[in-house]
Amino acid sequence: MLHIIRVSFLSLILCFLIPSLAKAAEVSDQKIFQARMNLYKSLEAATQIPWYYLAAVDHYERSLRSARTDLPKPTGVTGIYIPPEKWSGWLNPNHFDDHPLSILIFDGMGVDGNGDGKASLKEDEDILFSFAHYILNYGIDDDHFRMALWNYYKRDKAVGLILEKAKLYQHFGKLDLNQKAFPLPLRANYSYRSTWGDSRGWGGKRVHEGTDIFADYGVPVKATTYGIIEMKGWNKYGGWRIGIRDINNTYHYFAHLSGFSKGLKVGQIVEPGMVIGGVGSTGYGPPGTSGKFPPHLHYGMYKDNGKREWSFDPYPHLRTWEILEKKKRK
Numbered sequence: 001m002l003h004i005i006r007v008s009f010l011s012l013i014l015c016f017l018i019p020s021l022a023k024a025a026e027v028s029d030q031k032i033f034q035a036r037m038n039l040y041k042s043l044e045a046a047t048q049i050p051w052y053y054l055a056a057v058d059h060y061e062r063s064l065r066s067a068r069t070d071l072p073k074p075t076g077v078t079g080i081y082i083p084p085e086k087w088s089g090w091l092n093p094n095h096f097d098d099h100p101l102s103i104l105i106f107d108g109m110g111v112d113g114n115g116d117g118k119a120s121l122k123e124d125e126d127i128l129f130s131f132a133h134y135i136l137n138y139g140i141d142d143d144h145f146r147m148a149l150w151n152y153y154k155r156d157k158a159v160g161l162i163l164e165k166a167k168l169y170q171h172f173g174k175l176d177l178n179q180k181a182f183p184l185p186l187r188a189n190y191s192y193r194s195t196w197g198d199s200r201g202w203g204g205k206r207v208h209e210g211t212d213i214f215a216d217y218g219v220p221v222k223a224t225t226y227g228i229i230e231m232k233g234w235n236k237y238g239g240w241r242i243g244i245r246d247i248n249n250t251y252h253y254f255a256h257l258s259g260f261s262k263g264l265k266v267g268q269i270v271e272p273g274m275v276i277g278g279v280g281s282t283g284y285g286p287p288g289t290s291g292k293f294p295p296h297l298h299y300g301m302y303k304d305n306g307k308r309e310w311s312f313d314p315y316p317h318l319r320t321w322e323i324l325e326k327k328k329r330k
C-alpha cells in the first residue's frame with residue numbers, strides 16, 4: 001500500500017553548528033549519540049533498513065526543527081516530527097489517537113514500535129518505527145528509499161541532503177561527524193585576522209566573504225570537516241578552489257590554492273585533517289594565473305536553506321579549531 005502524504009515544508013533552514021568547548025557537554029553529546037545509534041541499530045535489526053538511512057532522516061528533521069519556529073522542538077532521542085493528523089490519519093476525529101487499530105483504520109502513519117500496545121507520538125521507538133514502516137512500503141534498496149523520501153518530502157533538495165548524510169554516516173560508521181580541523185598545519189608559519197565583510201583589496205565588488213590565512217607558497221591545506229567534495233576547479237577570482245559540504249549543510253570554500261592533492265575528485269568523501277591542496281596565489285585571471293597577490297588561503301563558510309546561500313564569518317570558528325587542535329597536541 002502506498003501512502004500518498006501531502007506535506008509541504010515551507011523552507012529548509014539548517015542550524016549553525018556551535019562548537020562546544022566544555023568537556024561535560026562533550027560527554028553528554030557522546031551519550032546522546034550512543035542512545036541514537038542504539039535506536040537505529042535495533043530498528044535495523046527489526047526492519048533490515050540500514051541504520052545510516054534512519055540516521056540521515058533523523059538528522060535532517062532535527063536540523064529542520066531547530067531552525068523553524070512553527071515546529072515543536074525535539075524532546076526525545078529522535079528528531080523526526082510527524083504531525084498528529086498524519087500520525088492518526090487525516091479523517092480520524094481524534095488526532096491524538098494512540099490505538100494502533102483505529103490509526104490503521106484511518107490510514108494513519110502511527111504504529112506501535114516498542115510493543116506496549118500503543119502507537120504513541122511521545123515515544124522515540126514508536127516514531128522511528130513508524131517512519132521505518134513507511135519506508136518498508138517502498139523497499140529498502142537505494143532506489144526505493146529515494147522514492148519513499150521523495151513521496152514524503154516532495155522536494156528534491158530534501159532527498160539530496162538526506163542521501164548525502166546517509167553516504168557520510170555509512171562511510172564513517174559513526175554519528176559524531178562534528179569534529180573539525182584547522183586548515184593549515186599548526187607548525188607552519190601563518191597569520192590571519194578577522195576581515196570578513198571588509199571591502200576587497202583587489203578586484204570584484206563584493207565584500208570579503210571569508211578569512212585570509214597568509215602562509216608560504218605550498219604549505220599543505222587540509223579539509224576542516226567531515227564532508228563531501230562538491231566543487232573543484234578554476235574560478236576567475238578564486239583561482240584553483242575547492243568546496244566541501246559537511247553533514248550540517250555548511251559549505252566550506254578554499255580558494256587561491258597552488259594545486260590539488262593527487263586524485264582528489266568531486267563526490268569524494270573527506271575527513272578533517274586530510275590534505276586537499278597547497279597554499280597558493282592563484283586567481284584574478286584565466287586558468288593558471290598566479291602571483292597577483294601574496295600567497296594565502298581564502299577560507300569561506302556558507303549556509304544554504306534551499307532558497308538562498310549566505311556567507312558567515314569563519315574567523316571565530318577558525319580560532320576555535322586552532323585552539324582545540326593545540327590543546328589536543330599537549
Ligand SMILES: [Zn+2]
Pocket residue numbers: 208210211212297298299
Ligand atoms: Zn580572501
